[in-house]
Amino acid sequence: xxxxxxxxxxxxxxxxxxxxxxxxxxxxxxxxxxxxxxxxxxxxxxxxxxxxxxxxxxxxxxxxxxxxxxxxxxxxxxxxxxxxxxxxxxxxxxxxxxxxxxxxxxxxxxxxxxxxxxxxxxxxxxxxxxxxxxxxxxxxxxxxxxxxxxxxxxxxxxxxxxxxxxxxxxxxxxxxxxxxxxxxxxxxxxxxxxxxxxxxxxxxxxxxxxxxxxxxxxxxxxxxxxxxxxxxxxxxxxxxxxxxxxxxxxxxxxxxxxxxxxxxxxxxxxxxxxxxxxxxxxxxxxxxxxxxxxxxxxxxxx
Amino acid sequence: xxxxxxxxxxxxxxxxxxxxxxxxxxxxxxxxxxxxxxxxxxxxxxxxxxxxxxxxxxxxxxxxxxxxxxxxxxxxxxxxxxxxxxxxxxxxxxxxxxxxxxxxxxxxxxxxxxxxxxxxxxxxxxxxxxxxxxxxxxxxxxxxxxxxxxxxxxxxxxxxxxxxxxxxxxxxxxxxxxxxxxxxxxxxxxxxxxxxxxxxxxxxxxxxxxxxxxxxxxxxxxxxxxxxxxxxxxxxxxxxxxxxxxxxxxxxxxxxxxxxxxxxxxxxxxxxxxxxxxxxxxxxxxxxxxxxx
Numbered sequence: 001x002x003x004x005x006x007x008x009x010x011x012x013x014x015x016x017x018x019x020x021x022x023x024x025x026x027x028x029x030x031x032x033x034x035x036x037x038x039x040x041x042x043x044x045x046x047x048x049x050x051x052x053x054x055x056x057x058x059x060x061x062x063x064x065x066x067x068x069x070x071x072x073x074x075x076x077x078x079x080x081x082x083x084x085x086x087x088x089x090x091x092x093x094x095x096x097x098x099x100x101x102x103x104x105x106x107x108x109x110x111x112x113x114x115x116x117x118x119x120x121x122x123x124x125x126x127x128x129x130x131x132x133x134x135x136x137x138x139x140x141x142x143x144x145x146x147x148x149x150x151x152x153x154x155x156x157x158x159x160x161x162x163x164x165x166x167x168x169x170x171x172x173x174x175x176x177x178x179x180x181x182x183x184x185x186x187x188x189x190x191x192x193x194x195x196x197x198x199x200x201x202x203x204x205x206x207x208x209x210x211x212x213x214x215x216x217x218x219x220x221x222x223x224x225x226x227x228x229x230x231x232x233x234x235x236x237x238x239x240x241x242x243x244x245x246x247x248x249x250x251x252x253x254x255x256x257x258x259x260x261x262x263x264x265x266x267x268x269x270x271x272x273x274x275x276x277x278x279x280x281x282x283x284x285x286x287x288x289x290x291x292x293x294x295x296x297x298x299x300x301x302x
Numbered sequence: 303x304x305x306x307x308x309x310x311x312x313x314x315x316x317x318x319x320x321x322x323x324x325x326x327x328x329x330x331x332x333x334x335x336x337x338x339x340x341x342x343x344x345x346x347x348x349x350x351x352x353x354x355x356x357x358x359x360x361x362x363x364x365x366x367x368x369x370x371x372x373x374x375x376x377x378x379x380x381x382x383x384x385x386x387x388x389x390x391x392x393x394x395x396x397x398x399x400x401x402x403x404x405x406x407x408x409x410x411x412x413x414x415x416x417x418x419x420x421x422x423x424x425x426x427x428x429x430x431x432x433x434x435x436x437x438x439x440x441x442x443x444x445x446x447x448x449x450x451x452x453x454x455x456x457x458x459x460x461x462x463x464x465x466x467x468x469x470x471x472x473x474x475x476x477x478x479x480x481x482x483x484x485x486x487x488x489x490x491x492x493x494x495x496x497x498x499x500x501x502x503x504x505x506x507x508x509x510x511x512x513x514x515x516x517x518x519x520x521x522x523x524x525x526x527x528x529x530x531x532x533x534x535x536x537x538x539x540x541x542x543x544x545x546x547x548x549x550x551x552x553x554x555x556x557x558x559x560x561x562x563x564x565x566x567x568x569x570x571x572x573x574x575x576x577x578x579x580x581x582x583x584x585x586x587x588x589x590x591x592x593x594x595x
Contacts, residue, residue, distance in 0.1 A: 018454055
């Protein structure tokens with residue numbers, strides 16, 4: 001009889017992707033209460049870096065270094081687009097730091113993330129990750145930095161042209177990702193970070209509650225959510241997309257379970273095409289397989 | 303002129319390759335049978351000598367652009383050193399190559415001929431699906447393979463650029479378009495397209511399926527895994543198939559060009575990571591040239 005991990009690996013292969021997955025209850029973790037598929041491999045994060053950035057921002061607020069309701073003006077210069085929100089706006093926007101965090105998480109706003117990243121700084125992000133024991137997580141730039149590197153690398157005139165070059169099956173580019181991309185982590189570090197947010201240890205209880213609210217309101221392509229199409233089940237999450245990389249990481253809550261479930265699913269498609277619904281679907285399917293297995297184990301133990 | 307102590311380049315290339323392959327100083331040190339501090343110092347010494355950072359050391363270790371560029375050269379140097387230090391070692395066993403069944407016979411023969419010219423021992427060439435070949439190269443059972451792109455790639459080095467071959471459609475000779483010089487995919491909407499089984503390479507199959515579906519063509523997987531299967535499928539009169547061999551001919555079949563080459567055969571070389579077995583740059587270039595010719 002196949003193990004859950006084997007079934008998940010098969011599902012990834014069938015969907016034409018390399019896949020990395022880790023799932024665990026938010027309140028505890030260990031070999032008997034986790035599902036791991038290449039969970040310790042270091043993978044580029046794409047927009048999932050916005051989650052460590054969010055946690056570093058909240059900790060800066062806790063330290064009193066940053067007033068979250070203070071307003072700042074975000075100028076349009078140097079914008080490379082790549083997301084909804086302020087990134088697609090043409091004029092300067094005056095907005096509070098916490099609203100920038102909200103836009104960054106809810107629509108993966110690249111411009112909001114840039115502004116927060118400049119304010120919070122990568123040293124603070126590194127310190128937060130170290131303090132939480134997440135030694136495999138590195139954030140050294142933003143999505144805009146990565147798009148700029150892509151523009152340069154493809155010699156494209158617009159972000160859209162660069163993304164089209166990335167989507168060309170005649171010219172695979174995966175081997176260039178590690179040079180273009182700036183932020184990396186492992187599935188296990190990500191679920192640990194999510195668990196710290198859910199147990200109120202990543203920052204103060206109040207700021208963790210805000211993080212949970214923002215992640216629960218996040219929009220984006222249905223990936224994790226597709227695995228849990230039930231009204232009563234909440235899925236809070238952060239997606240990431242860059243070329244062949246499609247990720248979704250988050251926390252799934254069933255109404256009567258003892259613990260919410262943290263899941264990180266990261267994928268890299270063999271096809272370069274921009275639209276791959278089967279990949280979005282396999283993220284949900286593998287997350288569901290993992291959580292079902294964990295719920296089975298934990299239910300039997302109780 | 304005073305020269306600094308000369309650097310044992312081969313030894314430092316071995317250190318460099320061990321770290322480049324594991325991206326972890328501790329694991330690399332273990333592989334080399336030494337402790338970590340002298341390994342770290344050795345890398346620093348090498349970087350100082352070359353005047354370039356080879357690794358970014360942060361929470362994780364990553365190769366810099368200079369580091370990436372050095373990897374193939376380091377492999378060549380270490381492999382050459384081995385042949386010098388062990389001249390009486392038995393001749394290196396021949397390269398074990400894998401190819402997909404869809405590769406036209408003429409090009410497969412060119413590959414075998416190229417391998418023969420590179421070594422005294424007869425090469426071995428096996429045929430298997432793209433997914434199977436990736437697994438076998440990754441496991442070190444093969445040294446190289448030519449697979450259909452796109453395919454999920456893990457644990458092997460993939461050649462950055464592809465060999466793209468145009469394809470022709472093999473039609474039953476009773477087909478209304480059988481006498482045409484060239485046909486658009488959309489004009490074939492009523493004829494099912496026989497292909498290899500999906501499991502041979504789900505990614506490539508789904509890409510072909512999506513393009514065919516957009517043209518209104520039904521795909522029949524598992525019916526035509528290679529040129530022989532293509533000819534049988536068309537000669538049966540019930541469906542069409544694709545081939546990259548413009549000279550493919552058989553009773554009951556007609557070969558017609560596809561306008562705009564919508565379903566090309568994209569081929570990619572993959573190489574085993576083990577530096578002792580991986581084909582050197584000369585052989586790689588020769589193999590690529592043999593397929594593309």
